[in-house]
Amino acid sequence: MTIILFFENTFTNEQVDGLGWGTIEFAGPKSNVLRKVELTVIDEFICSGYEICTTAKDRDTCQYDSGGSIIFKDQNNDLLYNIGIIRSGGDCATAESSQNIRVTAQLDWILSKTMSTIYCVK
Numbered sequence: 001m002t003i004i005l006f007f008e009n010t011f012t013n014e015q016v017d018g019l020g021w022g023t024i025e026f027a028g029p030k031s032n033v034l035r036k037v038e039l040t041v042i043d044e045f046i047c048s049g050y051e052i053c054t055t056a057k058d059r060d061t062c063q064y065d066s067g068g069s070i071i072f073k074d075q076n077n078d079l080l081y082n083i084g085i086i087r088s089g090g091d092c093a094t095a096e097s098s099q100n101i102r103v104t105a106q107l108d109w110i111l112s113k114t115m116s117t118i119y120c121v122k
Contacts, residue, residue: 006072006081009104011041016054016072018086018098020065026092030064037061039070042097052084052102062092070100 018037023030039054039061047053052070054061061068070084084100103110 004079004081005103005107005110006083007104007107009102010044011052011072011083012043014041014072015039016041016070016083018054018061018065018068018070018100020061020068020086022062022065022068023092024062026063028062039098046097047099047102050102050105051087051099053097053099054084055097056093058093060093061086061098 016039018039019034021031021034024035037056037059039056039059042053042055044052054070065086066088068086069082070086072081072083073079074081083103085103086098087100088098
Protein backbone atom coordinates (compact mmCIF):
# COMPACT_ATOMS: atom_id res chain seq x y z
CA MET A 1 0.00 0.00 0.00
CA THR A 2 1.27 3.42 -0.90
CA ILE A 3 0.72 6.18 1.61
CA ILE A 4 0.82 9.82 0.63
CA LEU A 5 1.84 12.84 2.69
CA PHE A 6 -0.80 15.55 2.64
CA PHE A 7 0.50 19.08 2.11
CA GLU A 8 -2.68 20.80 3.30
CA ASN A 9 -3.33 21.39 6.96
CA THR A 10 -7.05 21.51 7.80
CA PHE A 11 -8.96 18.35 8.66
CA THR A 12 -11.49 19.58 11.23
CA ASN A 13 -14.55 17.30 11.34
CA GLU A 14 -13.02 14.86 8.83
CA GLN A 15 -13.36 11.12 9.45
CA VAL A 16 -9.97 9.41 9.76
CA ASP A 17 -8.64 6.01 10.77
CA GLY A 18 -6.11 5.36 13.52
CA LEU A 19 -3.95 2.29 12.85
CA GLY A 20 -1.98 0.46 15.52
CA TRP A 21 -0.89 -2.74 17.22
CA GLY A 22 -1.87 -1.62 20.70
CA THR A 23 -4.28 -2.87 23.30
CA ILE A 24 -8.04 -2.74 22.85
CA GLU A 25 -8.61 -1.87 26.50
CA PHE A 26 -6.52 -0.11 29.11
CA ALA A 27 -3.81 -2.46 30.49
CA GLY A 28 -4.97 -5.23 28.15
CA PRO A 29 -2.77 -7.45 25.97
CA LYS A 30 -1.18 -6.07 22.77
CA SER A 31 -2.82 -7.01 19.52
CA ASN A 32 -1.13 -9.48 17.18
CA VAL A 33 -3.01 -7.99 14.21
CA LEU A 34 -3.05 -4.44 12.91
CA ARG A 35 -6.22 -2.75 14.14
CA LYS A 36 -8.16 0.24 12.83
CA VAL A 37 -10.39 2.67 14.71
CA GLU A 38 -12.61 5.30 13.08
CA LEU A 39 -12.09 8.75 14.57
CA THR A 40 -13.10 12.37 13.94
CA VAL A 41 -10.61 15.24 13.81
CA ILE A 42 -11.63 17.97 16.25
CA ASP A 43 -11.18 21.72 15.89
CA GLU A 44 -7.56 22.55 15.14
CA PHE A 45 -7.70 25.50 17.56
CA ILE A 46 -8.12 23.11 20.50
CA CYS A 47 -4.73 21.51 19.78
CA SER A 48 -1.37 23.14 19.20
CA GLY A 49 -0.18 23.71 15.65
CA TYR A 50 2.00 20.61 15.94
CA GLU A 51 -0.88 18.33 16.90
CA ILE A 52 -3.92 16.83 15.26
CA CYS A 53 -6.51 15.85 17.84
CA THR A 54 -9.05 13.08 17.35
CA THR A 55 -12.05 11.77 19.21
CA ALA A 56 -14.83 9.19 18.93
CA LYS A 57 -17.62 7.98 21.20
CA ASP A 58 -16.49 4.84 23.05
CA ARG A 59 -13.52 4.31 20.69
CA ASP A 60 -9.92 5.51 20.61
CA THR A 61 -6.36 4.54 19.99
CA CYS A 62 -4.89 2.89 23.05
CA GLN A 63 -1.65 1.86 24.75
CA TYR A 64 1.13 0.74 22.37
CA ASP A 65 -0.56 2.34 19.34
CA SER A 66 2.02 5.16 19.54
CA GLY A 67 3.91 5.47 16.26
CA GLY A 68 0.93 4.22 14.28
CA SER A 69 -0.69 6.31 11.56
CA ILE A 70 -3.69 8.59 11.40
CA ILE A 71 -5.00 8.07 7.86
CA PHE A 72 -7.33 10.32 5.86
CA LYS A 73 -9.08 8.76 2.85
CA ASP A 74 -9.94 11.23 0.09
CA GLN A 75 -13.49 10.28 -0.96
CA ASN A 76 -12.95 11.85 -4.41
CA ASN A 77 -10.16 9.49 -5.47
CA ASP A 78 -9.80 6.86 -2.70
CA LEU A 79 -6.18 7.90 -2.03
CA LEU A 80 -4.90 7.40 1.52
CA TYR A 81 -2.96 10.20 3.22
CA ASN A 82 -0.85 9.91 6.37
CA ILE A 83 -1.87 13.07 8.23
CA GLY A 84 -0.78 12.12 11.74
CA ILE A 85 1.32 9.87 13.91
CA ILE A 86 -0.32 8.48 17.03
CA ARG A 87 1.32 9.99 20.10
CA SER A 88 -0.81 9.88 23.19
CA GLY A 89 -4.17 10.10 24.82
CA GLY A 90 -5.67 9.50 28.19
CA ASP A 91 -7.19 6.21 29.19
CA CYS A 92 -8.54 4.27 26.24
CA ALA A 93 -11.96 5.23 24.83
CA THR A 94 -12.79 8.03 27.25
CA ALA A 95 -14.31 11.44 26.58
CA GLU A 96 -10.78 12.88 26.26
CA SER A 97 -9.36 13.60 22.83
CA SER A 98 -6.14 11.98 21.63
CA GLN A 99 -3.22 14.22 20.74
CA ASN A 100 -1.29 13.07 17.68
CA ILE A 101 1.67 14.51 15.81
CA ARG A 102 0.53 16.55 12.80
CA VAL A 103 2.52 15.39 9.76
CA THR A 104 2.22 18.77 8.02
CA ALA A 105 4.02 20.37 10.98
CA GLN A 106 6.98 18.07 10.28
CA LEU A 107 7.09 18.36 6.47
CA ASP A 108 10.24 20.51 6.35
CA TRP A 109 12.14 17.89 8.36
CA ILE A 110 10.68 15.00 6.33
CA LEU A 111 11.60 16.68 3.05
CA SER A 112 15.14 17.47 4.28
CA LYS A 113 15.68 13.78 5.15
CA THR A 114 14.22 12.42 1.91
CA MET A 115 15.72 14.74 -0.70
CA SER A 116 16.27 12.01 -3.30
CA THR A 117 12.57 11.10 -3.27
CA ILE A 118 10.18 12.15 -6.01
CA TYR A 119 7.06 13.87 -4.68
CA CYS A 120 3.69 14.23 -6.35
CA VAL A 121 1.75 17.25 -5.20
CA LYS A 122 -2.02 16.99 -5.35
